[in-house]
Amino acid sequence: MSCLSLSGPIVIAGGSGFVGLSLAEHLARRGASVVLLSRHAPKVIGPWRHVPWDARNVGDWCRELDGAAGLVNLTGRSVDCIKTPDHQDEILRSRVESTRVLGRACREVAAPPPVWVQMSTAHIYGDPPEIVCDEDSPAGCGLAPFVAKAWEEEFQTARLPSQRPVILRTSFVLGRDRGAGASALTKLTRIVRLGLGGRVGSGTQGVSWIHEADLNRLIERGLTDPSMRGAYIASAPDPVSQREFARELRRALRIPIGLPAAEWMVRLGAPLLLRTDPELALCGRYVVSRRLREENFEFTFPRLREAFAELFSKGTKRPSPVLSSHTGPTGEFRHSAGPSCEDRPHNGMAERVLSTDSKWLD
Numbered sequence: 001m002s003c004l005s006l007s008g009p010i011v012i013a014g015g016s017g018f019v020g021l022s023l024a025e026h027l028a029r030r031g032a033s034v035v036l037l038s039r040h041a042p043k044v045i046g047p048w049r050h051v052p053w054d055a056r057n058v059g060d061w062c063r064e065l066d067g068a069a070g071l072v073n074l075t076g077r078s079v080d081c082i083k084t085p086d087h088q089d090e091i092l093r094s095r096v097e098s099t100r101v102l103g104r105a106c107r108e109v110a111a112p113p114p115v116w117v118q119m120s121t122a123h124i125y126g127d128p129p130e131i132v133c134d135e136d137s138p139a140g141c142g143l144a145p146f147v148a149k150a151w152e153e154e155f156q157t158a159r160l161p162s163q164r165p166v167i168l169r170t171s172f173v174l175g176r177d178r179g180a181g182a183s184a185l186t187k188l189t190r191i192v193r194l195g196l197g198g199r200v201g202s203g204t205q206g207v208s209w210i211h212e213a214d215l216n217r218l219i220e221r222g223l224t225d226p227s228m229r230g231a232y233i234a235s236a237p238d239p240v241s242q243r244e245f246a247r248e249l250r251r252a253l254r255i256p257i258g259l260p261a262a263e264w265m266v267r268l269g270a271p272l273l274l275r276t277d278p279e280l281a282l283c284g285r286y287v288v289s290r291r292l293r294e295e296n297f298e299f300t301f302p303r304l305r306e307a308f309a310e311l312f313s314k315g316t317k318r319p320s321p322v323l324s325s326h327t328g329p330t331g332e333f334r335h336s337a338g339p340s341c342e343d344r345p346h347n348g349m350a351e352r353v354l355s356t357d358s359k360w361l362d
């Protein structure tokens with residue numbers, strides 16, 4: 001694999017979370033120097049430098065943008081929560097205000113990054129039950145499309161006219177926990193292990209997804225390929241129904257039974273037991289990128305089964321989180337190889353039951 005030849009560091013705003021640490025590790029492995037901007041230091045140490053910001057006001061952190069080869073903005077409060085008015089407000093403001101202040105900061109420095117890769121969400125298309133959306137599809141209705149549109153509009157205003165813009169409307173990212181969580185996959189894995197990972201509601205709602213390795217490669221391409229410009233859907237070409245997603249996850253985890261959950265159970269249980277929004281499980285969307293297909297982006301993990309196999313297989317080497325001292329700038333990159341126990345198939349009986357697909361219940 002050739003090394004990235006970049007003229008300066010890559011600044012990842014909102015880089016201390018699940019996607020940010022995965023990307024930072026990827027870019028560093030490819031030879032880039034990486035700076036993370038976030039309010040709190042990442043919980044683990046790694047091959048990056050952490051610089052604090054408040055995501056709202058121009059400050060000393062601006063200097064990091066001077067001479068940077070690229071800017072990636074991932075900042076945003078998690079949507080995995082009960083949608084109280086306060087949470088809705090924070091979901092919107094954390095995205096719009098951080099984007100705005102990054103634009104202001106780019107105007108303060110002599111040599112701003114020539115390319116800005118901006119996170120967005122595939123939820124911009126809403127929750128159409130059946131149709132498959134691509135980049136030409138209209139935005140949907142509801143909080144998530146509203147936030148996504150505001151986020152993208154702010155980005156178009158904030159970026160410098162000279163900066164190459166790349167927007168990634170990203171679906172559910174499947175990846176490992178590097179010490180900053182692993183998105184909703186951690187929660188889903190726990191639910192499946194309790195035998196509760198079956199059909200949710202009708203089970204026909206779409207689950208669009210992307211393996212973290214492909215998202216990292218796509219962001220790298222956004223940073224380095226001058227022909228990439230504008231909005232792309234960042235999602236594997238194999239969106240599946242919730243029912244199939246659950247079946248494949250059970251298969252990967254070797255859990256033979258997945259009890260179904262009726263809609264009323266999810267509406268009651270999600271806020272009470274999981275402190276989250278039931279709509280995240282009951283609604284979904286099917287998205288596929290026309291532009292990535294036309295521009296010949298090759299997915300390493302185009303199919304869900306292979307993506308799960310890579311994430312949960314026994315032999316997969318994965319980094320273990322190394323706790324940081326929370327002192328800001330971090331030390332050297334430390335990697336400890338080997339799968340975590342959490343992700344290993346662990347049930348001999350289950351393995352025996354699982355010899356054919358037809359034995360997977362839902």
Ligand SMILES: NC(=O)c1ccc[n+]([C@@H]2O[C@H](COP(=O)([O-])OP(=O)(O)OC[C@H]3O[C@@H](n4cnc5c(N)ncnc54)[C@H](OP(=O)(O)O)[C@@H]3O)[C@@H](O)[C@H]2O)c1
Nearest residue numbers: 014015016017018019038039040055076077094170172173
């Ligand atoms: N994970 C997915 O499946 C997925 C899918 C589509 C889109 N996305 C988007 O990708 C981005 C990164 O996702 P992720 O999974 O890495 O999220 P994450 O783990 O929750 O990380 C979020 C990042 O944003 C910062 N942040 C959180 N709340 C903030 C606030 N109120 N004000 C300013 N900064 C705040 C966090 O650092 P501090 O709190 O220390 O500042 C952290 O660096 C998010 O915008 C998310 O919406 C994620």
